[in-house]
Amino acid sequence: MSKSLLIISRQTPWSGPGAREALDIALAGGAFDLPIGMLFLDDGVFQLSQGQQPGALQQKDLSANLQALPMFGVEDLYASERSLAERGLAGNELNLAVQRLDDSALTALLDRYDQVITV
Structure with a gap:
């Protein structure tokens, strides 16, 4: 049986590679039917x-990956x-x-998941 995985994303979208890496891990694990x-x-x-x-920062948009x-x-x-x-983010200001x-x-x-990764 697959172990469950919680990915904690703590970085802003454009402060470095962390946000994209967290999304990539989630998408890859999801593609293999892991409980994520x-x-x-x-x-x-x-x-x-x-x-x-x-x-404006010459970065790629992460919203498609989130969706x-x-x-x-x-x-x-x-x-x-x-x-x-x-x-200052309200519920109606979220894109997901x-x-x-x-x-x-x-x-x-945190107690519900077998493994936790913080990015």
Whole structure:
């Protein structure tokens, strides 16, 4: 039986390769039918904001990769309620449907997965 994997993405979309690497891991694992969840935490919640303009930084847009997650079987998507609030992101400003979790729910989430990767 496959072990479940939670990927925690903590970087902004354009601060380095971390955000893209987290998405690549999730998409690859999903393609192999691994039970995968993805948590957007700290500055990683900025990946969920609408209206990003990556061209201004000569970067590729990550929104297509984010939208592809459910198509690859990565349907358990989460975001820290506190991280969203601290960064002024409301639910209607997100480009992806995620479950918003408070701190106690985050602790329970970590306990549900066999392995956790932080990127």
